[in-house]
Amino acid sequence: MSKHLYRLAPLVLLLFGIAAMLQARDLSLGELSAPGPGLWPFIVASLLSLTAFVLLFVDDPADYEPWTRGTAGIALGLLSLGIFIVLFQEIGFLIPAVLMLLVWLRLFAQEPWRWAVPLAVLGAVAFQLVFVEGLGVPFPDDIVLGG
């Protein structure tokens, strides 16, 4: 089975394509002379399904990279980004930015604390200055700045 594991990607694409075709059909295809909103999506979803179907058989397994221990790290990195977005919305920019930079500088860049902490704090403050003061981007209310 594991030998065929790489076919998972085309399979997912194929299923996605078929689902998209069904959805597009529900939007009404119309006629060629009066195309409905679903016609074009239906055409491209068909192309997607067709190519994915072909890939099920002709794809080259060597294209697929093995999963490594680093992959777990990626999941962690993604989680940190997700938490950043949620916190950003709730408590503003500064604290989530410092935390995210700390996580990335410590875990992925493996900087020592004496570099990671100042870099994270200075980085976050610099971003705040550039984006909010410089470019006037309205960040969500910040609990640090009491906005």
Add this chain to the structure above:
Amino acid sequence: MGIADGLGEGFSVALDPTNILYVFIGVLIGTVIGVLPGLGPTATIALLLPLTYELEPVTSVILLAGIYYGSMYGGTITSVLLQLPGEAASVVTTFDGYQMAKQGRAGPALGIAAVGSFIGGTLAVVGLILLAPPLADLAVEFGAQEYVALTAFGILLVTYLGTKHPVKALCMAALGLFLATIGQDAITGTGRFTFDQVELFDGLDFVAVAMGLFGVGEILYNLEKTEKAEQIKSRIKNIWPTRKDFRDSSGAIARGSVLGFFLGVLPGGGGVISSLASYGMEKRRAKDPSRFGKGAIEGVAGPETANNASSTSAFVPLLTLGIPPNVVLALIYGALLINGVQVGPQLIDTNPEIFWGVIASMFIGNLMLLALNIPLVGVFVQLLRVRAGILAAFALLITMVGVFSVNNDVFDMWVVLVFGVLGWLMKKTGFEPGPLVLAFVLGAILETNFRRAMLTSDGQFDTFFTRPLSGTIFGLMALVIVYSTVMGIRRQRSGRPPALYADQLDAAAPHETVPGSESEGTAGVAATDGGNRDGPPPAGGGSTRAEP
């Protein structure tokens, strides 16, 4: 407007202090990211897209174009000194450039590359000036059928040329076209695939998609690679090439300019293919081809000239037809669209300041690059000390904050994250994000014109084939498909890699390993290694691997 008037207006735009500043920033950033492995022009331009909301349209294109051709210069530096191409088009430079560096001739290699790039870039600007206006005049006659044909042709060529696996690329292009349909239907107003989410009603934001796929996807992908600090061993001296060096490489520079210009105009062309083609040409023409791969200066001068010429001439189809020929240009196209500029044949007339201003800024930018590169190579090399992890952390934060600033909407941050994961998965599974983004950008044009053509022709499908212009283009498309299929089958029979240009690369590559590097997104075949795999670790995101 004549060429002289146009250029006059162009220079008055480009010499505006703000624009001078931004062309400088652009070429500087371009050089820097060209030097830094792991962050290529595509990722950088994607990351900087939100900035273009703050700028005038012409200024933002000047900036992004500067990054693009600047990165072509920067990529050379690491190719020569470390055999690490900072961006894909410099892969070819490693063949002879690194050998020159080993022989203590790193200086002349970098010098001739800078001079060649300058000449190639400048000549391509001249070509752009001469070719673009008549092409735009012709394109004004285009109807919906022609646009369908051209857009489809562009997508097709990008998926066929320079990608390792055309079917996979086509699959991604289809996905891109599909994603472009999300949101309100422009003609009937029906919400499509929005699942009643208000945020999806305007469709997926192009900036968020591009930043996710190229920016975050790239960074995540590189995280898995073990990075180690590189040591520069060769000392750089005597940057300015000798008279003999100039004599040896003058032919290569001249041929590289012409070759690069024409390959850059073609959809799917661009830096990688031009530099490969130039290397192949020089090697074939050489009296003693065995010198290639052992430090022949023509092997540096030709390809470097060609890739710069092509990065300039790639603007021809964008500025005249509104069709971006590769992914970097698709991003620049997106930047113009979000600024409300209609890109197409009418651009030269309606927005002459953009057309001529960008052209004039290219003259200035190339001059700046020459001035920056010759004396400052040593400084740029120091950049390699910046660790990739630190860069990644800050780049991510820029991405997140940047995409928020576009619509002040947290939803876009989630879109970036989702497309980041998608981009990373695509790299892991050998699907290239380039065709997806290109198709995503062109999706709306393609659909609108397709429906318009259907409406006006009363549903007659043959309207695409009976009109002379669109018929010719579709004929060409059929030719490309047949040709590449036949070639693919023949290659498979003879047991060679099934990608276009893989042969040339195999022939061109000496026994040294060519590590993967960040490509323009369309150029998957770029870093096919010539055989063994025990060289330095891959430089950047390696959508560009191929089996030996």
